[in-house]
Amino acid sequence: xxxxxxxxxxxxxxxxxxxxxxxxxxxxxxxxxxxxxxxxxxxxxxxxxxxxxxxxxxxxxxxxxxxxxxxxxxxxxxxxxxxxxxxxxxxxxxxxxxxxxxxxxxxxxxxxxxxxxxxxxxxxxxxxxxxxxxxxxxxxxxxxxxxxxxxxxxxxxxxxxxxxxxxxxxxxxxxxxxxx
Numbered sequence: 001x002x003x004x005x006x007x008x009x010x011x012x013x014x015x016x017x018x019x020x021x022x023x024x025x026x027x028x029x030x031x032x033x034x035x036x037x038x039x040x041x042x043x044x045x046x047x048x049x050x051x052x053x054x055x056x057x058x059x060x061x062x063x064x065x066x067x068x069x070x071x072x073x074x075x076x077x078x079x080x081x082x083x084x085x086x087x088x089x090x091x092x093x094x095x096x097x098x099x100x101x102x103x104x105x106x107x108x109x110x111x112x113x114x115x116x117x118x119x120x121x122x123x124x125x126x127x128x129x130x131x132x133x134x135x136x137x138x139x140x141x142x143x144x145x146x147x148x149x150x151x152x153x154x155x156x157x158x159x160x161x162x163x164x165x166x167x168x169x170x171x172x173x174x175x176x177x178x179x180x
Contacts, residue, residue, distance in 0.1 A: 003100075006104075006107075007079075007100055007101060007102050007107075008079075008100070008101040008107045008110065008111075009098060009099070009100050009101075010098065010099040010100075010101065010110070010157045011098050012091075012096050012098070012158070013096060013097055013098065013099050013117060013156075013157050013158070014087065014091060014094040014095070014096055014117065014154060014155045014156065015054065015081070015084075015094075015095050015096065015097050015099075015117050015119055015143050015155065016040075016045060016054075016094065016095040016117075016119050016151065016155065017040070017045070017093055017094045017095075017151050017152075017154065017155055018040050018041060018042050018045050018046075018093045018094075019039075019040060019093065020037050020038065020039055020040070021037075021038050021040060021150050021151060022035040022036070022037060022038070022150070023035065023036050023038050023133075023150075024036070028125045028133060029125070036131070036132065036133060037131075037132045037133075038125065038132065038133045038134065038135060039128070039132060039133070039134040039135070040134070040135050041134055041135075042093075044123075044134070044135055044136050044137070044138055045095065045135075045138065046086050046095070047138070049137075049139075050137075050138040050139070050140070051084050051085065051086065051095060052084070053121070053138070053139045053140040054081050054084045054095070054097065054119070054140035054143065055081065055082065055084045056080060056081065056082065057080070057081045057140050057141065057142050057143060058073060058076060058077035058078070058079070058080065058081070058142045058143075059077070059078050059079035059080060059081060059099050059100075059101060059106075059142070059143050059144075059145065060076045060077065060078055060120070060142045060143070060144045060145070061078050061103065061105070061106045061109065061144070061145060062144055062145070062146055063118065063120055063142075063144045063146070064076040064120075064142070064144075067120065067122075067141045067142075068120070068141055068142045076142070077102075078101060078102060078103035078105075078106045078145075079099055079100050079101040079102050079103065079106065080099075080100050080102075081097045081098075081099060081140075081143050082097065082098050082099075082100065083096075083097055083098045084096070084097040085097070094154075094155065097143070099143065099145075099157070101145075106145060109145070110145060110157060114145055114146070114147055115145070115153075115156040115157040115158075116145070116146050116147065116148055116149035116151075116152075116153060116155065116156045117143060117144070117145060117146070117149055117151070117155045117156055117157065118143075118144045118146045118149040118150060118151065118155075119140060119142070119143050119144070120140070120141045120142040120143070120144060121138050121139055121140045121141055122138075122139045122141065123135040123136060123137055123138045123139065124136045124137050145157070
């Protein structure tokens with residue numbers, strides 16, 4: 001949806017999911033090579049504190065090199081996250097939110113196909129004692145619009161014509177479109 005000012009509202013965007021994701025050891029503060037499987041379980045992802053921590057956070061164009069804070073927000077903030085909630089039915093494994101995008105460049109990138117989402121957050125990585133880890137105490141910092149998110153294409157801005165809506169012929173004049 002576009003606001004009268006031209007901002008872009010992306011509704012019902014999956015911003016995070018449960019399941020496994022792959023991390024480099026250095027991302028967990030560990031030494032080593034290869035990838036580590038990290039579990040994002042339902043109990044942690046859907047903790048009320050975790051969900052609430054993303055409310056009102058900045059939307060960024062890619063991940064900034066540092067956390068978004070009061071002294072750098074004007075450099076990195078391109079929009080805002082609101083209405084953060086757990087999805088239902090086929091989206092019950094995801095956190096959904098509405099993203100309001102203020103920045104004209106990011107709006108153009110989204111309209112050109114940049115759609116995947118990646119959350120920036122702090123958490124604790126807990127060892128499962130089998131070579132895998134899980135995340136605990138997730139606290140959001142920002143939500144980044146990226147080309148390729150770690151969570152995959154199911155965590156992205158969707159765009160489809162609603163059922164029952166017919167395509168408007170742009171050649172029709174405004175009165176014909178209003179009264180048909």
